[in-house]
Amino acid sequence: MLVLAAVAALTALSFKPIDHVLVVSVDGLRPELLESNRLAGLPAFARLLRGAHTLDARCDPSNTTTLPNHVGMVTGRLFAGPSGHGWLGNTDPPKPGAGGTIEEMHGSYVPSAFDVASDNGVATAVIAGKTKFALLKQSFGEAAGAPDRIGEDDGRDKIGVFRVCGSDSAVAVEALRFLRSSVRDHRRSLALVHFAATDAAGHGHSWDLREGSQYTKAARSIDRILEALLLAIESDSALRGKVAVVLTSDHGGGDPPSTHTTVTAPINFTIPFIVWRGTDETPRDMYEINATTRARPPRDQNPAAAEPPPIRNADAGNLALGLLGLGAIEGSTVNARQDLSVESPRGTSTP
Numbered sequence: 001m002l003v004l005a006a007v008a009a010l011t012a013l014s015f016k017p018i019d020h021v022l023v024v025s026v027d028g029l030r031p032e033l034l035e036s037n038r039l040a041g042l043p044a045f046a047r048l049l050r051g052a053h054t055l056d057a058r059c060d061p062s063n064t065t066t067l068p069n070h071v072g073m074v075t076g077r078l079f080a081g082p083s084g085h086g087w088l089g090n091t092d093p094p095k096p097g098a099g100g101t102i103e104e105m106h107g108s109y110v111p112s113a114f115d116v117a118s119d120n121g122v123a124t125a126v127i128a129g130k131t132k133f134a135l136l137k138q139s140f141g142e143a144a145g146a147p148d149r150i151g152e153d154d155g156r157d158k159i160g161v162f163r164v165c166g167s168d169s170a171v172a173v174e175a176l177r178f179l180r181s182s183v184r185d186h187r188r189s190l191a192l193v194h195f196a197a198t199d200a201a202g203h204g205h206s207w208d209l210r211e212g213s214q215y216t217k218a219a220r221s222i223d224r225i226l227e228a229l230l231l232a233i234e235s236d237s238a239l240r241g242k243v244a245v246v247l248t249s250d251h252g253g254g255d256p257p258s259t260h261t262t263v264t265a266p267i268n269f270t271i272p273f274i275v276w277r278g279t280d281e282t283p284r285d286m287y288e289i290n291a292t293t294r295a296r297p298p299r300d301q302n303p304a305a306a307e308p309p310p311i312r313n314a315d316a317g318n319l320a321l322g323l324l325g326l327g328a329i330e331g332s333t334v335n336a337r338q339d340l341s342v343e344s345p346r347g348t349s350t351p
């Protein structure tokens with residue numbers, strides 16, 4: 001029995017925690033763009049696929065819009081139900097006190113991955129390409145964040161760096177600056193990094209997957225930005241191999257043609273979910289390596305209550321915390337057991 005317990009403990013700790021995690025959200029990214037026949041023009045995305053991933057993840061089952069899905073990513077909850085986060089707005093939020101925090105909408109405080117990270121002394125950031133992300137600072141900043149009851153008091157401000165940038169390249173510059181300042185402060189870090197160009201191109205010119213469309217050009221431009229970011233990380237000995245990327249999207253797009261509001265449309269609710277742990281690994285299908293805890297739904301479905309559930313963008317928060325060696329978000333319901341694995345069974349992955 002003792003031996004079995006030791007083996008179980010080793011299995012539970014089958015990877016070493018990483019120092020920095022970037023949860024990268026590419027707004028309105030359709031997974032078809034990352035299929036192998038299109039990847040030649042997207043070297044950074046191709047690289048990030050060298051790890052556990054699926055191109056068949058799902059967004060929130062009850063909405064296919066930006067802000068509710070990002071609230072899901074950071075709180076580990078879906079929108080609906082008593083334990084849902086309850087935030088459905090998708091415009092700049094009202095002021096705090098006038099309905100402008102997640103707590104006000106939900107009825108009680110909804111902790112986030114930033115709470116767990118900040119309370120454990122990990123540096124935190126939200127760097128976004130849309131002003132509506134102010135909701136996160138309003139909900140988890142100094143004025144509304146929960147007291148820190150873990151160890152040394154890291155304060156109520158759960159989002160240490162908050163930036164809204166006017167371009168995707170500025171987002172990447174801020175993300176790199178945040179990583180470097182975390183290293184300088186001898187701190188580990190968690191950041192949500194949001195790129196908006198794909199969504200803007202989709203709204204302006206439709207989610208047109210044909211080569212040369214404005215939408216595919218936007219994806220290429222984000223790819224070049226990611227490539228430069230990865231290069232900068234690898235050129236820095238303090239960061240090389242120490243930064244994991246969890247890349248997903250809030251929604252796809254194209255139904256109706258210049259938006260993404262039809263909640264039952266597979267092209268809106270099917271998204272990629274990619275985990276790259278700082279080094280290139282053998283690509284592996286996340287549904288295969290999570291066969292007992294997650295199930296690939298039929299292509300035309302985004303089931304709200306399936307058991308096992310699909311892999312969702314809302315898995316990102318608790319997965320990111322797990323990569324950092326931290327526990328789950330209190331009250332979360334998606335990946336609350338942090339059982340979404342990135343390892344092949346029986347340790348067959350190539351490190």
Ligand SMILES: [Zn+2]
Pocket residue numbers: 028066199203260
């Ligand atoms: Zn949009």
